[in-house]
Amino acid sequence: MLHIFLKSEVVPATSVWSSEFVEELLPSSQQVCLLYHISYLCLAKFPKLERLLRIRAVETKLLFGSSEAVLLKCVGTSQNLVSSLFPMLIHAVEKNKPVLAIKYLEKARTWIMEIIHDVEKMVDRYDTHNKDVAMTTSDVITEKKETEKQLSQLSKEIKVMTEEIKKLEGELNKTTAQLTETEQKIDAKNRELQDVVRDAAAKSSGFSIFASIVPVIGPIVKSIYDRATSPEVAAKTKALEAELNRLTAEKISLKQKEWNLQVQAIDLRMKLAKVQIDKGTIPEPTHLGEVQYFLSKIQKILVHLKGFWENVYMLLGNIKDKTFVGEDLIEEPEFKEEFVKSIQAASKVWEGFGLSCGKAVQIFRVQYKNAYSFLEIDPSSLSEDVWQKEYDSVKQKLQQLKITVDPPSTPAIQN
Numbered sequence: 016m017l018h019i020f021l022k023s024e025v026v027p028a029t030s031v032w033s034s035e036f037v038e039e040l041l042p043s044s045q046q047v048c049l050l051y052h053i054s055y056l057c058l059a060k061f062p063k064l065e066r067l068l069r070i071r072a073v074e075t076k077l078l079f080g081s082s083e084a085v086l087l088k089c090v091g092t093s094q095n096l097v098s099s100l101f102p103m104l105i106h107a108v109e110k111n112k113p114v115l116a117i118k119y120l121e122k123a124r125t126w127i128m129e130i131i132h133d134v135e136k137m138v139d140r141y142d143t144h145n146k147d148v149a150m151t152t153s154d155v156i157t158e159k160k161e162t163e164k165q166l167s168q169l170s171k172e173i174k175v176m177t178e179e180i181k182k183l184e185g186e187l188n189k190t191t192a193q194l195t196e197t198e199q200k201i202d203a204k205n206r207e208l209q210d211v212v213r214d215a216a217a218k219s220s221g222f223s224i225f226a227s228i229v230p231v232i233g234p235i236v237k238s239i240y241d242r243a244t245s246p247e248v249a250a251k252t253k254a255l256e257a258e259l260n261r262l263t264a265e266k267i268s269l270k271q272k273e274w275n276l277q278v279q280a281i282d283l284r285m286k287l288a289k290v291q292i293d294k295g296t297i298p299e300p301t302h303l304g305e306v307q308y309f310l311s312k313i314q315k316i317l318v319h320l321k322g323f324w325e326n327v328y329m330l331l332g333n334i335k336d337k338t339f340v341g342e343d344l345i346e347e348p349e350f351k352e353e354f355v356k357s358i359q360a361a362s363k364v365w366e367g368f369g370l371s372c373g374k375a376v377q378i379f380r381v382q383y384k385n386a387y388s389f390l391e392i393d394p395s396s397l398s399e400d401v402w403q404k405e406y407d408s409v410k411q412k413l414q415q416l417k418i419t420v421d422p423p424s425t426p427a428i429q430n
Contacts, residue, residue: 037374040316043309044378045416047075048386050309053409054302056402057288059394061297064158067151068303069390074144075310076387081140082317083379085133086372089320092126093369097362108354120335127328134321141314145307152303159297170294176287180280180301187276194269201262208255211248278414281305285410 051072058065100123107116281302288298389405397405 037371037378039312040375041378042416043312043316044079044382045386046309046413047306047313048382049409049413049416050302050306051075051387052389053285053288053406053413054300054306055389056394056406056409057292057298057302058155059397059402060292060295061158062395064155064297065394067154071144071148071151071303071306072387072390074147075306076383076390078137078140078144079379080383082137082313083376083383085130085137085317086375086379088130088133089324089372090369090376092130093365093372095126096123097365097369101358101362101365105355105358108351117335120331124328124331124335127324127331131321131324131328134317134324138314138317138321141310141317145310145314148303148307148310152300152307155297155300155303159300162295162297170290173287173290173294176283176290180283180287183276183280183283187273187280190269190273190276194266194273197262197266197269201259201266204255204259204262208252208259211251211255277305281413282410285406285413289406 051068055065055068055072058068100119103119104116107113107119284299284301288302291298394402394405
């Protein structure tokens with residue numbers, strides 16, 4: 016008997032996949048590389064610290080290479096779901112073969128569990144690596160203190176610039192706190208939207224099937240409108256969608272403000288670093304602190320990815336346990352038609368997810384293969400003119416780098 020799977024679990028807000036993850040991945044990975052590069056140049060006169068920095072940068076490069084491999088597996092699994100699992104589920108329903116459906120669902124869950132373990136390992140590696148970068152930052156600070164003992168006092172120029180940086184950091188921290196608060200509000204609204212989806216799924220077998228295999232909220236919301244659900248459900252969905260769009264516009268504005276402040280802070284820190292280098296002291300290791308920040312953002316993206324696949328694993332288990340039970344599938348043509356339509360619609364969503372992961376693969380690939388070529392050059396061997404040109408080039412790239420975000424007019428829920 017094919018039981019109609021009434022969806023009691025919906026995708027948690029923290030495990031909903033969004034193209035925003037990939038959009039944040041690109042600038043974060045680029046920032047890490049450029050910040051390493053500028054730090055590498057700044058430590059040219061300090062061989063011991065330069066060697067430490069080189070080690071950390073090489074570790075990051077290798078980490079990006081491993082991240083590429085994991086994302087490539089996500090692409091392959093998405094393709095397998097579309098080309099293998101979904102067609103077999105359709106075949107199982109049409110030919111009344113629940114045992115075959117269960118077999119393929121379990122096979123897919125095995126693929127997904129491998130990805131979950133791989134991503135979990137990557138998250139742990141990022142955590143360990145970030146701690147190593149923090150230790151290197153501490154080593155630079157210690158060495159800096161020893162160097163400055165030999166100087167009678169810091170120049171007035173350095174003190175003024177340091178105070179300006181502190182003011183910028185205060186404003187930046189305030190903006191980041193506002194951004195975090197807005198993101199929490201978005202998560203709360205997403206949870207409310209999940210409740211609406213749950214209620215709608217309980218009243219529609221076709222929608223229930225679709226919601227159970229599509230862990231992406233945009234297409235689910237679109238399906239609520241397309242299936243002409245009750246006016247009350249549609250109204251609630253519309254109101255939540257409008258609020259999410261408003262909050263997303265606010266989030267984008269705050270992210271842009273945060274980025275502008277970061278650009279100002281980077282510019283001032285680089286000027287301060289140049290003054291400190293000229294005076295024979297080790298620059299502040301603030302760029303390494305920023306490396307940690309952007310590595311943490313990449314780690315957070317992987318945590319989201321792990322949560323996403325954990326949810327997919329659960330959803331496929333629910334389909335297996337609550338839908339394909341008993342010996343015979345239901346003979347109702349209407350239900351079979353709904354099932355087939357839902358699977359076909361889900362295939363398109365999963366194709367989009369595969370493309371999204373493919374973009375992430377390319378981002379990591381470029382960073383791994385090309386971005387760290389600066390490590391092949393000993394910065395202490397550069398003439399003053401060449402060093403300055405290299406320094407100015409990296410500085411310009413940092414200032415020009417923009418966070419790739421959707422304009423405020425783009426809906427928070429993308430169908």
